[in-house]
Amino acid sequence: MEAEVTLNNRVILSIVDLVVDFGQTKAVDGVSLEVNQGEIFGLLGPNGAGKTTLLSAIEGLVKPASGRVVVAGLDGAKDRTKINAILGVALQSTSFQAELSISQLVRLYGGLYNIEMNSGAIRSSLESAGLSEESNKRFKQLSGGQQQRLSLLIANIADPLLLLLDEPTAGLDPQSRRKLWGVIEQNRRDGGSILLTTHSMEEAQSVCDRVAIIDHGKIITVDSPKNLIEKHSSDPRVLKVARGQVTLEDVFIGLTGGEIRD
Numbered sequence: 001m002e003a004e005v006t007l008n009n010r011v012i013l014s015i016v017d018l019v020v021d022f023g024q025t026k027a028v029d030g031v032s033l034e035v036n037q038g039e040i041f042g043l044l045g046p047n048g049a050g051k052t053t054l055l056s057a058i059e060g061l062v063k064p065a066s067g068r069v070v071v072a073g074l075d076g077a078k079d080r081t082k083i084n085a086i087l088g089v090a091l092q093s094t095s096f097q098a099e100l101s102i103s104q105l106v107r108l109y110g111g112l113y114n115i116e117m118n119s120g121a122i123r124s125s126l127e128s129a130g131l132s133e134e135s136n137k138r139f140k141q142l143s144g145g146q147q148q149r150l151s152l153l154i155a156n157i158a159d160p161l162l163l164l165l166d167e168p169t170a171g172l173d174p175q176s177r178r179k180l181w182g183v184i185e186q187n188r189r190d191g192g193s194i195l196l197t198t199h200s201m202e203e204a205q206s207v208c209d210r211v212a213i214i215d216h217g218k219i220i221t222v223d224s225p226k227n228l229i230e231k232h233s234s235d236p237r238v239l240k241v242a243r244g245q246v247t248l249e250d251v252f253i254g255l256t257g258g259e260i261r262d
C-alpha cells in the first residue's frame with residue numbers, strides 16, 4: 001500500500017461540507033459524514049435526494065463546487081489516481097460488454113486492475129458469488145440478482161478498502177436480495193468498508209451499522225437504525241404517519257415528507 005494511505009485512523013471516508021450543483025439544482029447541499037473502517041453505512045433517501053450524486057463525487061465522476069472528500073487520508077481533489085486504486089464501485093445501473101462471457105468479463109476487469117486472474121481464480125470468485133453455473137453465459141442472460149452479484153464481484157476485484165454500491169438490491173426478489181446481503185456482509189468480514197444507497201428500510205435495518213437519511217441534498221439525521229427509531233419516535237411528524245409501534249419507515253416518511261418523488 002502507498003505510504004500516503006493512512007489507515008491508523010478509524011475513518012475510511014470523510015466528507016466535509018460537500019456541495020455539488022447542476023445549474024440551479026444543488027444535488028448535494030452541504031453534506032458532512034464519516035464512514036468508519038469495517039462499517040456498512042447506508043444512505044437512505046427518496047428518489048432525487050442526491051444519493052447517486054454524492055457517490056459520484058466520492059468516485060471523482062463529478063466535481064464538487066466546494067467541500068472535501070477524503071478517502072483513507074487521501075484528498076479527493078489531489079490524489080484521485082491513488083483513491084481510485086482503493087475504491088470499488090458498482091454503479092446504479094451497470095451493463096457490461098455484451099459479447100463477452102462472464103468468465104471473460106472477470107478476466108478483463110482483473111486485467112484493468114493489473115490482477116492476473118487464472119482460470120482457478122476466476123472459478124473460485126464466481127463460486128463465492130454464486131455464479132459457478134453462469135461462467136459461459138453473457139451478462140444479458142443473467143437474472144437481475146446474478147447481474148448485481150457480478151457487478152459486486154467486479155467492484156471487489158482489486159480488494160478495495162472502500163466499496164461504493166448504488167442501490168445494489170433495487171428490483172431484486174427476496175432470495176436474491178438475501179444472497180447479495182450475504183456477499184456484502186462477507187465483504188465486511190474480509191476487512192472491507194461499504195457505503196451503499198438504498199430505498200429499503202429492511203435493507204437498512206438488516207445490513208447497515210449506521211444510516212444517514214438524506215433528502216434534497218442534505219443529511220437529516222445519522223445513527224444506527226435502532227437509535228434512529230428511538231431518537232425520532234416522539235417527533236410529531238413521525239407519530240403522525242406511524243401505524244402502531246414506530247418503525248424506521250415511519251421515521252423516514254415522517255422526516256422526508258409523504259409526497260411522491262419520481
Ligand SMILES: Nc1ncnc2c1ncn2[C@@H]1O[C@H](COP(=O)(O)OP(=O)(O)O)[C@@H](O)[C@H]1O
Binds near residue numbers: 045051
Ligand atoms: N447530470 C445531471 N444533470 C442535472 N441534474 C442532475 C444530474 N444528475 C442528477 N441531477 C439532479 O440532482 C438531484 C439528485 O439526483 P440523484 O443524485 O440522482 O438522486 P438519487 O440518486 O438520490 O435518486 C435530482 O434533482 C436530479 O434531477
Ligand SMILES: [Mg+2]
Binds near residue numbers: 051052092166
Ligand atoms: Mg440514484
